[in-house]
Amino acid sequence: MYILRVIVRPAPSRRRLTTFRILVRVFIGICTFVGALSLLIWLIYRPRTILIAVDSATLWRFNVNSTTSPPVLTFNLTAGVSVSNPNKRVSIYYDRLQVEGFYQEELFGRAALPLSFQGVRRTDAVRAMLQGSSAGYFDNATGSGTGVFPVDLWVVGTVRYKFGDLMTTSASSLSVKCPLVLQLMEASSRVECIVISF
Secondary structure (H helix, E strand, C coil), X not given: CCCCCCCCCCCCCCCCCCHHHHHHHHHHHHHHHHHXXXXXXXXXXXXXXXXXXXXXXXXEEEEEECCCCCXXXXXXXXXXXXXXXXXXXXXXXXXXXXXXXXXXXEEEEEEECCCCEECCCEEEEEEEEEEXXXXXCXXXXXXXXXXXXXXXXXEEEEEEEEXXXXXXXXXXXXXXXXXXXXEECECCCCEECEEEEC
């Protein structure tokens, strides 16, 4: 005669929800919601980077007085700059926008660009003039005997974005490098600039 034994195991007890577990679940839910909302906004607006180019630049004067210590660079540079907003649904506010000139990695001058707002799919041409004198550790500015001067123009500023009726409250930094090769009294050709940060 066989005896059949049935072993009944108790059902596993459900873990109690502690305050810590509730907070973790709430945090994960909030992160998921914010991530999904950010993805949705990005898919709707698809923000694109500002496009900047130097249409032409002319050096009218560029001399280094090396008899002083430190040497003094006297300069007169004009540049036509194109600023393009390629976005379909994003407008841009420029809280600050300026051009800075560098020669041999030394800042020699800066000028404000007269642009404060740019609508969607718009290109604005602005003019910058850098003139004066600046003391710095410049080598002889003869362009190594060739009369060619490698000058970097940087377009820097702080920008805010408008997505439809919503505008960002915090400003982002804009930093764009425009490497130029200039000769005295000759207008340069168009140079597309490199966006470093946006």
